[in-house]
Amino acid sequence: MTRETVLVTGGSGFVAGHCILALLQAGYAVRASLRSPEREAALRAALAVPGLDIGERLQVAVADLLADDGWDQAAAGCSFVLHVASPLFTAAPKNEEDLIRPAREGTLRVLRAACRAGVRRVVLTSSFAAVGYGRSLRRPYDERDWTDPAAPGLAAYPKSKALAERAAWEFADGEGQGMELAVVNPVGIFGPLLSSDLSPSTMLVKGLLEGRPPALPQLMFGVVDVRDVADLHLRAMVDPAAAGERFLAVAGDFMTMQEIALALKAGLAERAHRVPTRVLPNWLVHAVARFSATARLAATPELGRRKNATSAKAQTMLGWQPRPAAEALLATGESLFRLGLVK
Template sequence: MHDSATVLVTGGSGFVGSHVIAQLLAAGHRVRTTVRSLRREPEVRAMLKEAGPDPGDRLSFFAADLERDAGWAEAVAGCDYVQHVASPLPIGAPRHEDEVIVPARDGALRVLRAARDASVRRVVLTSSFAAIGYGHAPQVAPFDETTWTDPGRDVAAYVKSKAVAERAAWDFVAAEGRGLELSVINPTAIFGPVLGPDYASSVVVLRSLLEGALPACPRLYFGIVDVRDVADLHLRAMTDPAAKGERFVAVAGDFLPIVEMARILKRRLGPVAHRVPTREVPDFVVRVVALFAPAMRQMVPELGKVKNATSAKARRTLGWTPRSSEEALVAAAESLQRFGLLKGAKPRA
């Protein structure tokens, strides 16, 4: 274990942020975290109790918003490292793409500027596979860290925001970083155990399957990774000298179609998965529905696109060994049931 450090985690109330905090605390670090309102502190502490012992005064909270300068200098002062996890993620399609792109880009630059001015050693930025594998012609080879999404192509606002924000972060460190180090994590769809009612949009898709909200499976393909392994990769990238100036794809294995995810849930969860559909819906049906359901329009450009990605770099460089895709899916589903977050399902003690 590395010596104890003081680490700022942005967005501590979020799915990934809460797991990063839990693992930092377990490793013996002192942690600060930002939330938009300090009223969320009790909620975040309650989530963290699901992941480990009460951190007490080793965890402190600061109010800061990605869209405002106030609070960032205070939050980062005296920190050795920053884990910049927070990023806007809309439910459904925004009215204008800048509602997502501008806060993501400007928020990343705000955090990097504050980190540089506070003489932080390294920032680990949570980007996404969205910044790598979209807007490309079909390809047989798996995507890796050498590829960038083209934000000028027909891609969803969230996808564009991740590509633009990550590019801006690398450009800032190169031009104005003054020695600040940057490492970037690019996860695919994140599953694994939720610690409370705040979880990733990928888990929302899983919940929709379990609740029977999707009558059939769209022909979409997901790379899968467990949130615990995403957090582990963040910690490895924070201190390993080999991670300086590098980006790392986080994916457990080959991409899976939604219908295969559904079959895994059926096979592993029994009665809990009785509403899960196991047939695919034709693409034209999704396109028609998307005309009337804005949230589904973001799916349309990806229908039927088979893609894959490799985490060989993270495994080779940082010794990262993720759980299987199946384990990540099942852990997410079981935790949704345990917290009573599935309609019509009773929470388990």
């Protein structure tokens, strides 16, 4: 039996790793793009799950979002592409174009290669950052909503995600006609780590387990498990109804940092004894931001803002059912301890 091949970009990343794992478990062949061939050994080690025979079903293609080289070879012979790769800084870049340009140009680079290769459908990993920033709503955000890149004070990351996704839809409506596009917009992604490489969300849990920050800013996050994000990618890849659609991925209501901290303490018991639960008043965050880079990250227009989002569309249209948010948070903590990453 000939297996269909799926290209997964950014193969060494947190979400991409779980997408690759889900595809292999579903019987697909996978070609993973990496910036360097030296990353292949670590990727195979991360995917060494008991009972899964990878064999030759996993291939590696070397390609970088900032260069054309390698993308035609990476997409050749693939039925589908999961474009997961995206530049992400743990601190705000000095020049926002350092984040925006790779996101937008890299997305178009992958889409053009997929189109030339005759790929049937591309599933783009966008973000809630392209949906729910720059303006406030009284109702939960859904797939009709877009982040305004021109909103005052908007950080580089949500701006980059909004502009990259807009560029993808414009490509699909023009140059890419004949190739289907679906988009997944996850909120904060938590869940079990496959390796010691940390994403911003898992770094948040690691910091809390180590007692950082000592008091919590009034920020809210959506939570979703990385395994459910991978599952939604596969559903968006094969379901005929998903073509031309966006899908928010969120498990229940948004949580404050204090609620996240309390969930960790309740589920991890003594191992979470250092997790802080005291809340900082907004005025103090703004005052400290003059002297602290960490406080400056919190002192954004999002500070003190209540928000929510719904994944009703993914659940109704694709039959997607996410795990509870607390389960995703605890799985993050458990894997951080298992891998020895909590100081």
